[in-house]
Amino acid sequence: MKKTYLIFSLAVVLTLSLLSTSQAIVVYQNLGTGAPPTTMGGYTLAPFDTAAQAAIANGTAVTTIPGSPIYGDLTLDTALTKYNIGSGWSTWSHGYTGPVFTESALFSKRLTLPPFAGAFYFYIEPNSFSAWNVTATTNSGLSSGPISVVGASGATGFGFYTTDDDEYISYIDINIDAGSLGFAIAEFGIAQAPFLCVGQGQVCYYNCIPGSCPASHCDIYIPGAPQVGRVIGQITYHWPGCVPGGCPPSACSVYIPLLGP
Secondary structure (H helix, E strand, O other): OOOOEEEEOOOOHHHHHOOOOOOOOEEEEEEEOOOOOOEEOOEEOEEOOHHHHHOOOOOOEEEEEOOOOOOOOEEEEEEEEEEEEOEEEOOOOOOOOOEEEEEOOOOEEEEEEEEEEEEEEEEEEEOOOOEEEEEEEEOOOOEOOOEEEEOOOOOEEEEEEEOOOOOOEEEEEEEEOHHHOOEEEEEEEEEEOOOOOOOOOOEOOOOOOOOOOOOOOEEEEOOOOOOOOEEEOOEEEEOOOOOOOOOOOOOOOEEEEOOOO
16 A cells, blocks of 8 residues: 655645545454464554553443553543453453453443554453454444454454554444443553654654654744644644744655544
8 A cells, every 4th residue: 555644844734734535554353262462464562561450449430441561541432340350250261360341331432542553452252141243443444343252251352453654543443232231351452553754854753762763853833823832742833933034944854644534
């Protein structure tokens, strides 16, 4: 797939940033009931820190699931209740005995991922011991389709990854059959999408990995815009803008992926 970027000069940054039409290419991978993978789609995955999750008292309703190995949080559109396997939740698969997050009255959930996720997985199990269909859909529109998941020790992994640099998964919508009596999710893993770090005197837009980004900070002055001094990553946008002779050199280019809805 052709990568789509904005390469904007100082004069046209605001106009071009509105032309957002591309969609990330995302692939679904059924992880089955086995243990989580260490790689997926070329990404090296890091599991969430379950110690941070276990520290939450059983029975606590949460909208943030801690332990992300990359910057940012995994958040929920509505609260789930934390329990442990064997303490509030009875079964799982592949020997996992750690924290789970559950709800018995809801059958849909949105997981909002930490910024710039290139790959992500989670495991899910229905409350009812029968088999029920679970469907997971990313912000790109890519769906797993209905996957049959068994509630008795059948926790199944759903994995997604992007196939181009500088594309990412921002959220995943989960839907499960109403007869399931709810579900639990647990065992999360994630990998950050690659950053586009360009040459000498230019800038990485994303939060770059130490050692992979130019050292200098870039200041961009845009006439007529309403805000002042907004810092995003290694870039500071100055408004209302520069005066003749007072603008930074135009050699500073910024590459930003066009994002879908």
